[in-house]
Amino acid sequence: MKIAFFLSNYPVLSETFVVRQIRGMIDLSHQVTIITGQHDLSVDDPLSGAAHIVSVRANTGGSSPIAHLLKKSARLLLGAQSGKSRRRIRAGLTGLRDGIVAPIVDILSVGEQGLGHFDAIIAHFGPAGVRAMYLRDAGLISGPIATVFHGLDVTEHSLVKKFLPHYRRLFTQTEALLPISELWKKKLIGWGADPAMITVHRMGVDVSDFPMPQPRRGAAGPLRLLTTARFVQKKGLIYAINAMCAAPGDSHLSIIGYGPLEKELREAAAACPARVTFLGKIPHREVLAELKRSDVFLLPSVVADNGDMEGIPVSLMEAMALGVITVSTWHSGIPELIDDGVEGFLVEERNAGQIADIITTIESGEVDLASMRVAARAKIEREFDNRELDTRLEQIAFTLAGIVPATEPVRVAEAVS
Numbered sequence: 001m002k003i004a005f006f007l008s009n010y011p012v013l014s015e016t017f018v019v020r021q022i023r024g025m026i027d028l029s030h031q032v033t034i035i036t037g038q039h040d041l042s043v044d045d046p047l048s049g050a051a052h053i054v055s056v057r058a059n060t061g062g063s064s065p066i067a068h069l070l071k072k073s074a075r076l077l078l079g080a081q082s083g084k085s086r087r088r089i090r091a092g093l094t095g096l097r098d099g100i101v102a103p104i105v106d107i108l109s110v111g112e113q114g115l116g117h118f119d120a121i122i123a124h125f126g127p128a129g130v131r132a133m134y135l136r137d138a139g140l141i142s143g144p145i146a147t148v149f150h151g152l153d154v155t156e157h158s159l160v161k162k163f164l165p166h167y168r169r170l171f172t173q174t175e176a177l178l179p180i181s182e183l184w185k186k187k188l189i190g191w192g193a194d195p196a197m198i199t200v201h202r203m204g205v206d207v208s209d210f211p212m213p214q215p216r217r218g219a220a221g222p223l224r225l226l227t228t229a230r231f232v233q234k235k236g237l238i239y240a241i242n243a244m245c246a247a248p249g250d251s252h253l254s255i256i257g258y259g260p261l262e263k264e265l266r267e268a269a270a271a272c273p274a275r276v277t278f279l280g281k282i283p284h285r286e287v288l289a290e291l292k293r294s295d296v297f298l299l300p301s302v303v304a305d306n307g308d309m310e311g312i313p314v315s316l317m318e319a320m321a322l323g324v325i326t327v328s329t330w331h332s333g334i335p336e337l338i339d340d341g342v343e344g345f346l347v348e349e350r351n352a353g354q355i356a357d358i359i360t361t362i363e364s365g366e367v368d369l370a371s372m373r374v375a376a377r378a379k380i381e382r383e384f385d386n387r388e389l390d391t392r393l394e395q396i397a398f399t400l401a402g403i404v405p406a407t408e409p410v411r412v413a414e415a416v417s
Contacts, residue, residue, distance in 0.1 A: 148201065312334060
C-alpha cells in the first residue's frame with residue numbers, strides 16, 4: 001500500500017513513538033511517505049531515508065516565505081474562474097473563517113501539483129489531521145484520513161478551544177479516529193464523534209528489544225528509583241522530589257531529562273541533596289541501562305494548569321517490560337496500563353505523601369514484587385507490543401483503503417486494543 005503519515009513537524013526528537021510507528025509500516029513492506037508541515041533539516045532523519053519526505057511549505061522559489069505566498073495568492077485569485085481554484089479558495093477560507101491560518105497557508109504552499117493519492121493517510125495529533133482534511137477539501141491530496149489523538153491535542157485548553165470546531169468537521173468529513181486510550185475515545189464521543197468511526201489504537205514498545213527480566217536483587221542496599229521525563233509541569237516531578245525528601249530510609253532517586261522547570265526542581269532537591277541526583281539528557285540506550293539498574297520507575301504525572309495531560313507514557317511501558325516496579329498516578333490513560341496493586345502502584349495526583357508511603361511499602365517487603373513484575377511484563381506483551389500493534393494498524397489501513405489482504409482485515413471499529 002501507499003501510506004502517508006501526515007505530521008505538523010518532522011523530525012521531532014520527543015516523538016519517537018511516531019517514528020517507531022512509521023518504521024513499523026516500512027518493515028511491513030509498504031511504500032511510506034512522510035508529509036510534514038515543516039521539515040527540520042538541522043536534525044538527522046531518524047529513518048535514514050527509508051521514507052520519502054515531502055515538506056508542505058518547503059519550496060519558496062528563492063523568495064521570502066511572505067513574498068512567495070503573496071505570489072501564490074495572486075496566482076490563485078487570478079485563476080478563480082476555474083473549478084479547481086474555487087475549490088482551493090473555498091477550503092482555505094473555511095479554515096480561516098473558523099480561526100486557523102494553517103490550511104490556507106498549506107494550500108498556497110503546495111501549489112497546483114498537489115501531493116498525490118494514498119491508500120491511507122495517517123495523521124498524528126488532531127491539528128495535523130485537520131490540516132490534511134483541508135488539503136483534501138482543496139483537492140491537493142486524496143485518500144482516506146485517520147487521525148491519531150495523543151494527549152495535548154485533546155486537553156490543552158487554548159489548543160482545544162482553537163481546534164474543536166475543526167475537530168467536529170473532522171468527525172464528519174474524514175474516515176477514522178484513532179485515539180490512543182479509552183479515555184480519549186470517550187472525550188471524542190463527548191464532542192460528537194460517531195463511535196463507529198473510532199478505534200482505540202495504542203502506542204507501544206518493541207518487546208523483543210527488552211529481554212525477559214532476570215530475578216531482581218533482594219532487599220540489600222538502598223532502594224534505587226528512576227525518573228525520566230521532560231521537566232514540565234504535567235510530569236509531576238516536583239512531587240517525586242518532595243516524596244524522596246519525606247520518605248524515611250535512604251532510598252535514592254535519579255532523574256534523567258531537562259526542560260524549563262529545571263531550576264525549580266533543583267531548588268526543591270536541595271532539601272535532600274543526598275537522595276536526588278540529576279543525570280541530565282542522555283542517549284536512550286543509556287536511559288535503558290539506568291532503568292535496568294533501578295528497582296522502581298517513578299512517574300507521578302498530573303494535569304497541568306493549562307489542561308495538558310499525558311497519553312499513556314511509553315516510559316512506563318519500557319519499565320514494565322524490563323520488570324521494573326512502576327509507581328505512577330490515577331491520571332489520563334495510565335490506569336489502562338497499570339492495574340493498581342497488580343502491575344504497579346497508582347497514587348493520587350499531586351500527593352507526595354502517598355508516593356512516600358508507597359516507597360516505604362516497597363522497601364518493607366510486604367508486597368509480592370516478583371508477581372507484580374511478571375504481571376507487568378505480561379500486560380505489555382499482551383496489549384502494548386509494537387509488533388502486534390503494527391499488524392493492527394496495517395489492517396486498519398487495508399480497511400480504509402478497501403483492500404482485502406491475504407488474511408481477512410479487522411473492521412476499523414473492531415481493531416481495538
